[in-house]
Amino acid sequence: MNWLVVDEIIKNALVEDGAYDDITTNSIMSKDDTCTVDLIAKEEGIIAGIEVFRRVFTLLGNVEVEFLVNEGDKVSYSQLIGKIKGSTKNVLTGERVALNLIQRMSGVATLTRKFADKLDGTKAKLLDTRKTTPGLRILEKYSVTVGGGCNHRYNLADGVLIKDNHIDAAGGITQAIEMARKSVSFVRKLEVEVESLEQLQEALEAKADIIMLDNMDLATMKKAVELTNGRAILEASGNVSLDTIRDIALTGVDYISSGSLTHSYTALDLSMKNLKRIDIYN
Amino acid sequence: MNWLVVDEIIKNALVEDGAYDDITTNSIMSKDDTCTVDLIAKEEGIIAGIEVFRRVFTLLGNVEVEFLVNEGDKVSYSQLIGKIKGSTKNVLTGERVALNLIQRMSGVATLTRKFADKLDGTKAKLLDTRKTTPGLRILEKYSVTVGGGCNHRYNLADGVLIKDNHIDAAGGITQAIEMARKSVSFVRKLEVEVESLEQLQEALEAKADIIMLDNMDLATMKKAVELTNGRAILEASGNVSLDTIRDIALTGVDYISSGSLTHSYTALDLSMKNLKRIDIYN
Amino acid sequence: MNWLVVDEIIKNALVEDGAYDDITTNSIMSKDDTCTVDLIAKEEGIIAGIEVFRRVFTLLGNVEVEFLVNEGDKVSYSQLIGKIKGSTKNVLTGERVALNLIQRMSGVATLTRKFADKLDGTKAKLLDTRKTTPGLRILEKYSVTVGGGCNHRYNLADGVLIKDNHIDAAGGITQAIEMARKSVSFVRKLEVEVESLEQLQEALEAKADIIMLDNMDLATMKKAVELTNGRAILEASGNVSLDTIRDIALTGVDYISSGSLTHSYTALDLSMKNLKRIDIYN
Amino acid sequence: MNWLVVDEIIKNALVEDGAYDDITTNSIMSKDDTCTVDLIAKEEGIIAGIEVFRRVFTLLGNVEVEFLVNEGDKVSYSQLIGKIKGSTKNVLTGERVALNLIQRMSGVATLTRKFADKLDGTKAKLLDTRKTTPGLRILEKYSVTVGGGCNHRYNLADGVLIKDNHIDAAGGITQAIEMARKSVSFVRKLEVEVESLEQLQEALEAKADIIMLDNMDLATMKKAVELTNGRAILEASGNVSLDTIRDIALTGVDYISSGSLTHSYTALDLSMKNLKRIDIYN
Amino acid sequence: MNWLVVDEIIKNALVEDGAYDDITTNSIMSKDDTCTVDLIAKEEGIIAGIEVFRRVFTLLGNVEVEFLVNEGDKVSYSQLIGKIKGSTKNVLTGERVALNLIQRMSGVATLTRKFADKLDGTKAKLLDTRKTTPGLRILEKYSVTVGGGCNHRYNLADGVLIKDNHIDAAGGITQAIEMARKSVSFVRKLEVEVESLEQLQEALEAKADIIMLDNMDLATMKKAVELTNGRAILEASGNVSLDTIRDIALTGVDYISSGSLTHSYTALDLSMKNLKRIDIYN
């Protein structure tokens, strides 16, 4: 991950939460109070965001975090997953931001793992989309990989994806691909979205590198795989759910993308508990 | 809402999505192409974020948005909720960010409404928490009010909330309240979290303005309401779900807070469809 | 204090003063020159801003500051109040900014102490206002507390204060309070400004938490205190000077606010003298 | 003035004051309310900062300001000096910041005028120093010119001023001037501070462009003027007050500098009064 | 081009040049002076940067620019290429920055055209590199396209290019490609640098999308083209000059990259002349 970007997210979140002006803690806690706290899982799921959680406290200072699990591990209800130790002021002040981040990242990884497990034994790989939380894309896309998914293009600047509106405006798939090929750097692959076998045929002839099969039924998708015969990478998109993904994979497509991974997860329930005031430096 | 902050969120999201470098659209669309598109609901829910959606296109320029529903309205499957009209480049470039924002805001409002409806006919009011998405608190807290909830303190700088760890460090509830009263501006109310009726009694004697009843069972909560007898505002917290919230309300507490409103919503499914290329200026 | 904000003030001041481009010192002083300097009071007053003064040199680097007095101490003409030791370049480069800050902060504390001393033996407390120097509010409000005053709301976002224009627009005190109560978070107290006993009566009935008595004469203020009888916090405002403040306090009001504390102080005269070039590391 | 810098000062002040989150005004005032208000002088003085005052409301939007006096005019108690007209929300929200700025700027101009008047009929000109309020130097130095003073160097990057410590480090005035001449661009004048006629003689021989006579008595200063005989510009510094400045001027020096202009002024008392709610657009 | 980025470059350049503090022009020119000026070519070359030149004056305001040539046109000595009209202050203040930008952009386009002309009638295309001026990459890469070249990857985040050190660290070409394929998004092509036909053979077997032939002699390059036979895109790199590029192209490679385009151009000599003070608004 690009930590310059992640640090900005964390600092922004700390400012948003008034962490440098915690009027309650500042009224009561002495600068020298130290403590230990436990990080506990309160439901089953996949952990993602260990280094981001730790980074919150590194930026606040004087707090050490030790994790008892690894990134991507499955945790269960009431499991102790980490120990936090250090300045009580900073522990209390950073608690909410650190949890808000790791809970969402773990939520993405947990949902992604459920989808990815459905693909076991097939050749298809799971892809995310750009349907991410504004401002947190870097963390959510990373969490998708922790959960076992792959990343599609990062953003509009990062890859060509020619959709129906582009095709319509260009006057056809062939023309659209030609226009993009002329305009963008030769280091880029060209992806085009098709809705029928006819469009697929045209995209193959125009030498698209990647072809997205948009909302096709299973039978059509299967024919698309046969027609393509390895001449392009195939991505299935539309109506992808935990119920449908395995059948889609069995058609033989290379990738299956789902917006759910990043727009319909819920935060994994984690909690910081058992704060004990101790003199950790003796 | 503070639009300086919201504008920063939108601009940041546009940069994150590479909106000013949309290599596909830039290759194919002419600067002068114009179009209309429909905004459609794909599931039932409460709409929040109309002005934020519009602002995305205002910041990109040359796109008008007309909404057929009002903030807080319930929409149903396949309902047409808005019309977008203007520069095709900017419509395509801003589409994902605009949807990512309004879908999440509407998701919060939709879930909040479900909770709020359970309180019909009781005197209790619904509160949010600080368990919000880092970077989007302003939008999520606003969406809670659209859904029928109230806002608790905005952040750590915005209100005093004395929790168990503060009480422990101060040497007791009385001492903690005294320390806070001395340290913070007299314009602030003091809230303290209590776990038993004994603690409640102490908080009342120390003249706390607001008292949070943390994880109390219904019977104890009821006794707390009687004991308090209007001398402080009572907030119930912990184990609040759609199943439990009404019974909690019926104990007579003033407020009930739930983190779910902002950490366990999913995006409301909305979509921009039916792009028609037209010459809108003739 | 929120040191993120203070650091920005200091860095901004250093850039404003061209401290990283001190063409005179850079022409003449070697990077390795070291020295000691004395910080001397040149008039009597109260010291505030010790940590801010030190922070200027910490940010420049390689300079140690030792203070012989504590924050809030009274100093007298020609008293040695601190010793600065370290890189001569950084001492000369930071001198003006460090002095400009501590002299103004001490000026606020000195004037505040004069007002606060007048309240000895009364129950009234001294309050500041928002009439602060743009960009330095955090330092001036802090200095008020060093001088023995209390802080009113930090800014327009930090507290409700309903003034005559709001009352007029709302259609009356009762309506204005009701509108504010409905709009702002329940964690906030509501303050309203009144100009007569009739308005006071209405504010009390509308359950204002704090009532500002604006420009009332002493006799009316006294009646206001009686009428209120502890049902709200009373703040006196208007025509507060060193001559009038004690009589105002004796009416029995809880707080007295004065803009003079932050708009009519002058800098306390402090000076860095007796620079001695020494090899401090041997 | 560099308005990029001034705009930053104003925006920073508005954020500091929570102007975009005025919870009271937002609760009560409708977006469409309009009004007129008077700007009144409450004591005699010199007005400075008219365009800065106006700019606060321009940045907030929908408020017009008309001034009945010109920059640098003398105003008297209760004089109407301007009319503000427009959005009531923005008038109330910007009031404090706009006043905080113009009152301080006018305070500087008022004090400067008192000093400048003492120089009437002499050839000496009045200079400011770097003893300005951190963050507001651009406004205070400008206000000095409004009051009839001249500006010394803007900051450490903007001019060479060789002081005793530099002389000591360089090994003498001649050496210090030589080092500076070699190091800085030839477009700069070189100023050196001297404490005796011997030092003055050395500075003249080293061809200093400007020589500051530091804390000299009147007799010595007079001899310095004679000795210099037009070979360098002479600046008097130290113990400059309203009582002493005329005698200093009569020694024949070219410039007299005083830190008081910017560190010992108080805000000029101005007030926004008589808000009338009117429908200004009809 | 991403104009957010270009605007930052221009604003930064204006601040760097003190354009908002032009003490000479501010002393002499009235705010209302208007004028016309000519933009003249003082040597032969290719024009690039017309919109950037215009944007400098748009950001300063009140200046119109009309160009008599188009982006990419060849201009000759003393040719009139544009007319500037508007505020004299802004014309004088923006002149240097506007010229500094367009002269460098045109310098890049002029040199690129010389290289590109050498490729006439061959199938090879000209590529730039990352050897650009820090801070101006967006403008220089754009100017390469104006001059007839193509862009290689924008930066390290924008494309995979496996060089000798990566190969060495990975333990071989096959391993390096495999590691990259596993780690980066499937939307990216993989490029690898090879120094021999053996390495080329391995890269082809590992299915590299693009292969850079590094510093190969013409004979070897020719064999590389035959061996590859269309299975990958071939890029020649190293020792590319105006003397050698045509022979390299004739080997049959697809692309030839040269750092010279952006590190060894000189500014094209353009000048703003014949300022005429006129009242342009009458």
Add this chain to the structure above:
Amino acid sequence: MNWLVVDEIIKNALVEDGAYDDITTNSIMSKDDTCTVDLIAKEEGIIAGIEVFRRVFTLLGNVEVEFLVNEGDKVSYSQLIGKIKGSTKNVLTGERVALNLIQRMSGVATLTRKFADKLDGTKAKLLDTRKTTPGLRILEKYSVTVGGGCNHRYNLADGVLIKDNHIDAAGGITQAIEMARKSVSFVRKLEVEVESLEQLQEALEAKADIIMLDNMDLATMKKAVELTNGRAILEASGNVSLDTIRDIALTGVDYISSGSLTHSYTALDLSMKNLKRIDIYN
């Protein structure tokens, strides 16, 4: 140099180059790989930018740079000029930015030295201009001094230079100088550009501090020197090349300025070679 500014240039360049997202290196290099690399000169020239080169790696971290030459030294083809040692990831990631900077700085110094050598034995000094690369002025002006040149004013805020358009607008040289003298701080010298001996005479009478002889032929310039006779500093400008500069110097002018130093240099060819993977910490 002002390192705050330089650090911004470097950080901006690293972000521009995607250095924190080097997808190739991140795929292949382990975080713990270490290496040594040589910095080699590939052509003869003057080295400038040693500390800037080092700073790139300091900001990335975990890389040490040792230089075998000093700032301003002449280096020759294939000479080893430095050794880089540390984290392989950071070496590869920072390589391009570090080289792009030092190559351009050395290019400026190399060209400047060629001009400066022509002045040997004359009294004239070489000056740069404002014709610098936008964003890199601080580095280019510094490199001019490394090459043996002097710096003219840094920017429009840093010195007065009255040109023909100013003179025309003011109504004459005398008026223009008078207006500037009245408006700018007395610490500044006034420079005026003249095109004839008549103008020179007027400038001398108006007591200009510096006079620029614009595009005069050698004979006229010689007369100008005689006419001036030390009453002002004379700067020659226009048609300055390696062929003409010595003759210009021999006319007796004090300074000669040339835009070529910063607008017509090419990057000095330097290269990082011979990366050896070693365990540098054992």
